[in-house]
Amino acid sequence: MHERLYMVPLDEGSRQYADWLLNELCHKFTLKPQTGIVARLPEEAYNAQLNQYYATSILSKLEMLKGSDYEMILAITEEDLYIPSENFVWGQANSASRTAIISIHRIKPEFYGLPEDEELVKSRILNVASHEVGHMLGLKNCKQPDCQMNIAKNISELDNRSDNFCTECILNLTLPTKVKI
Ligand SMILES: [Zn+2]
Ligand SMILES: [Zn+2]
Incomplete structure (x- = not known):
């Protein structure tokens, strides 16, 4: 049974x-797309x-919209996100409730005073969303430099981050980790 991924645009x-x-995500991770x-x-x-939204608080709201453990929710917003320990986050996920959110706010080149670039925005969105x-x-989070689960602290680290997972992370993805005890 393929797990289901709900995509929830918030604005x-x-x-x-x-x-x-x-x-893109359902193809990459073999998930069933849901809307x-x-x-x-x-x-x-x-x-x-801060003029930002607290990511963790949004995740707890998203959790209430879920139907079952087989479902994952990924929300997307154009607003800027933060958690108390960081100035900003690209995204945030809760692996227990299987909810996540990503922001496109800081992945737009305009944020850095650069001209619009839709292709770049899309590749960054996919990068951040795949991580979540x-x-x-x-x-x-993974310390391997060639892994998508590596942390990206700024936009150049994000652009240099691999769009693949390291061998260890791939093994962890495919092992039956979701067995209920
Ligand atoms: Zn992470
Ligand atoms: Zn890894």
Whole structure:
């Protein structure tokens, strides 16, 4: 049984990437694409001082929309995300609740004063989203430099990050890790 991945765009700016991204991810990870969950950014996740949304708070809202353990939810937003220990995050995942969110805010070249580049934006979205799906499938951040589960601290590290997983992470992905005890 293929696990199901729901793609949930949270705003207009992210909606245009939702169908494309869902297809790419389901192909890459052999998941069943799902749509139909409608959600918006929860107001209580907004931090006016930072002008950012608290990623963990959004994930706990997404968890309530889930039907079963076989389902994963990946939300996407154009707003900027943070967690208390970091200035910003590209995305955040909870492997226990199998929910994740990614932001396109800092992957747009315009954020860095550079001209728009849709192809670059798409490759970065796929990079960030694949990392978070990896977490939802049980992977941890990885120290191997040639691995997509490596941490990217800034945009150049993100652009240099591999779009593949290292051997150890691939083994962890394919082993039956989801056996319930
Ligand atoms: Zn990570
Ligand atoms: Zn790895």
